[in-house]
Amino acid sequence: MDKIIEISHLNKKFGDFTAIDDLSFSLESGKIYGIIGPNGAGKSTTMSLLMGLIYPSQGTGTVKNFPLGSQEAKQIMGYSPEFPSFYSDMNCLEYLVYMGTLSGLTYDEAIERTKELIKEFDLEAHLFKKVNKFSTGMKKKVGLIQAMIHDPEILLLDEPTANLDPTSRMEIIDTLKRLVTQKKMTVLISSHVLTELEMIIDHVIMINKGRIVLDQPLSQVQEVFNKEVLLVRCSDNQMMEAYLAKQGYDCSLVKDKIRIKAGDKNLCKQTIVEFIYHNHLTLDLLQEEAVTLENLYKQLVEGEQNEAHI
Amino acid sequence: MKHIFNKTYSKMFTYVTMPIVVAASLFAGYLLAGDYLDVVTRNPTFVYLSQRLAVMYCMLTFVLIAGLCIWMIVANTSSGLFANELHEGTLRLLLSKPVSRYELVVGKIGGMLAGAMTYLGISLLIVLGIFTLRAQPDQDILIYLLKYTFVFMLYGAFVILIAGAIGSFLSTCFKKKVPALLVLALIGFLIFGIIPIARTITQSLGVYDKMHLYLFDLNYQFALIFNSFTQLIGQLSSSAGQIEVYNVFTNLFKSVPTDIDITLSSGSLMVLNKALSSVIVVGGYGVLTAVLYALSFRRMKLKDVS
Numbered sequence: 091m092d093k094i095i096e097i098s099h100l101n102k103k104f105g106d107f108t109a110i111d112d113l114s115f116s117l118e119s120g121k122i123y124g125i126i127g128p129n130g131a132g133k134s135t136t137m138s139l140l141m142g143l144i145y146p147s148q149g150t151g152t153v154k155n156f157p158l159g160s161q162e163a164k165q166i167m168g169y170s171p172e173f174p175s176f177y178s179d180m181n182c183l184e185y186l187v188y189m190g191t192l193s194g195l196t197y198d199e200a201i202e203r204t205k206e207l208i209k210e211f212d213l214e215a216h217l218f219k220k221v222n223k224f225s226t227g228m229k230k231k232v233g234l235i236q237a238m239i240h241d242p243e244i245l246l247l248d249e250p251t252a253n254l255d256p257t258s259r260m261e262i263i264d265t266l267k268r269l270v271t272q273k274k275m276t277v278l279i280s281s282h283v284l285t286e287l288e289m290i291i292d293h294v295i296m297i298n299k300g301r302i303v304l305d306q307p308l309s310q311v312q313e314v315f316n317k318e319v320l321l322v323r324c325s326d327n328q329m330m331e332a333y334l335a336k337q338g339y340d341c342s343l344v345k346d347k348i349r350i351k352a353g354d355k356n357l358c359k360q361t362i363v364e365f366i367y368h369n370h371l372t373l374d375l376l377q378e379e380a381v382t383l384e385n386l387y388k389q390l391v392e393g394e395q396n397e398a399h400i
Numbered sequence: 401m402k403h404i405f406n407k408t409y410s411k412m413f414t415y416v417t418m419p420i421v422v423a424a425s426l427f428a429g430y431l432l433a434g435d436y437l438d439v440v441t442r443n444p445t446f447v448y449l450s451q452r453l454a455v456m457y458c459m460l461t462f463v464l465i466a467g468l469c470i471w472m473i474v475a476n477t478s479s480g481l482f483a484n485e486l487h488e489g490t491l492r493l494l495l496s497k498p499v500s501r502y503e504l505v506v507g508k509i510g511g512m513l514a515g516a517m518t519y520l521g522i523s524l525l526i527v528l529g530i531f532t533l534r535a536q537p538d539q540d541i542l543i544y545l546l547k548y549t550f551v552f553m554l555y556g557a558f559v560i561l562i563a564g565a566i567g568s569f570l571s572t573c574f575k576k577k578v579p580a581l582l583v584l585a586l587i588g589f590l591i592f593g594i595i596p597i598a599r600t601i602t603q604s605l606g607v608y609d610k611m612h613l614y615l616f617d618l619n620y621q622f623a624l625i626f627n628s629f630t631q632l633i634g635q636l637s638s639s640a641g642q643i644e645v646y647n648v649f650t651n652l653f654k655s656v657p658t659d660i661d662i663t664l665s666s667g668s669l670m671v672l673n674k675a676l677s678s679v680i681v682v683g684g685y686g687v688l689t690a691v692l693y694a695l696s697f698r699r700m701k702l703k704d705v706s
Contacts, residue, residue, distance in 0.1 A: 104704075135706070141496050144704035161498045169496040175489030179411065191403050192497040236493065 094119040094244060094276050095140065097158075100149035102135055102300075109135045111300040113149070119243075122270060122277040124291035124308075126284060126387060132300040133280040134172060137246045140278070141169050153244065165194060168242035172249040174233030176221035182208070183217045186236055193240035200239065207235040210265055227258035234262065238269065245270070247279040251286060259286060266290070284383035294383065304386070311386065320355060322348045322362055323375035333365055347375065401503040401510075404494075408511025412477055412519070424469050425523040428460040429530025436535040450544045452642060454633070457527075457548055459646050462626050463592065465523050466556040471588045473519055474560055477512045478567025479580035482700060487576045491705050501701045509568055509693065513560055520556040524549050547633050555629040559622070562685055565692035572699040587618070595619040596648055614651070614675040623650030624678040625685065635672070 095117040102110040110132045117123055125133050138144045140151065142159015153163035176185055183204060190200025208214055211231040216224065221232055230250060237245060250266065251259040267290050270277055281287045294311055296304035304311070323346055324330050331348050334341045339358065341350040352358035359376065366373045379385065435456045439449055461467075485491035494504065528549060532542065563584065570580035596619055602608040614620050627650075647653050654673045 138492075138704075138706055143492055143495055144706050145702070161500055164496065164498040167496070169493070171489075171492055173489065174493060177490055178488075188403065188407065189493065189497065192494070192499055194498060233493075237496075 097151035127297040168237035170233040170237040189236040319379035325372040401507040404507030412515030425526035429527040433534035474563040475584035480577035516560040565689040568696040569692040620651040
């Protein structure tokens, strides 16, 4: 697969504060990447660097072999920030046509594309209203439309569903999925709504304190992290936990479930079942923990933060 | 770049600034016509009439048109050129498009300059139009004033360039429009308010020349630039009274001791105030303007837009 974006040892400092610390990754063409991390991790800063809105303190990057921030790079990229801002004197149509012409479309092409995308995002009734009077959800949609108006090869979406109600979020996610699949775009999307992100991404990049913590395809992540963890609940969790710990298993009782990092899941399951049988306990739950982005995030990011506190 | 230019240009014509400029121009045209009608009844010579009108037209243009109106418009637009977009967050999406920093700066500054020149042209057109309609002057007088109009366009362009440079630079320094606008408003207030008053006081106390206050007299310096352009038509001269009023705003002339016979017959002799060289003043402001535009470009080129 072609690498469409490559960044190498990017650093960004704002005064004494290091926002991005030795960031290196590459994005392959046609895939959807999710970038996740806590607030202040550097997700938006990373996107700003890729768009050339801010300059790296060190390091380099290319977009299809064009330098970051160059005209050629921006020509094939579309960007939707977390809080898009619009001109107070323009209505929706005027604004989108203006952004379309800035993207290199002719006036007529910009109008055509605007009408197509307005229809996709169901904003037809608001075409002639001032954009800055729109609701948050509608502004997000306009932000996405202006990013996609020139059919870019790469889309950078910073929290496209943040602060939206569930209905609006699903609408946007569904429309995005459809359009991105149709056009085979490369997408880098950041979101705190990890359950939604899981539905659409192929690859996860986890970032914390400006550094990459994880950079793997989602399928591999699920395979690797899924190997080990079992969840158990029985009529005497404490007894079970003590027994498993004695057997050498790394386990912890979280609320009403025991979480076990089992090297050999089958052997562990056998051990559990035997214990239940011999001690006349009731087994309520025995399952392999599904690796969700949320769990992964808790493990890798919050776990790191907890270690730092210790 | 042309899209940014067009947007900046069209945004300058608002429901507030346009009526103010039109009203000021109508007023100036009315005053000019009034002066013509007042003098023409006394059967003056062409030279006297044309010179009198020229001084009046210069005063109205220097103070009202190219002074207050144009300064106000350019200050208002240039101070928010970049600061507004930064503050409102629209600059992020603008720069996410294949628009270079160079195109952004040139498009915005170009649009602002073109808009201000359009205002200047409309304003002078209205002044001449009202004058013509009300006074119905002779063709020779009209042609004479048209020559001055052309010269005023050149001077106005220079003022627009200077004010635009200061405003654009300040707009790259501040994150909001208001501080930049306040600085420009203060400069305008100094030029058209404080300095003429302060000069009158210090001159009457004999302190003005002694302390070389002309070095800080922005009013006088702008008047020297103005005079450099009007001299293309000819040196201004008129009645002592009219020149004195003109001199309050410009300090372009000073009276000199002469032969008692001349003093008794004409009241006083006014000569051009050459405390500063107009070439140096024009050159100095020209260099300052170029430097400020260059600095504006450099600041926007290197700015992190986050």
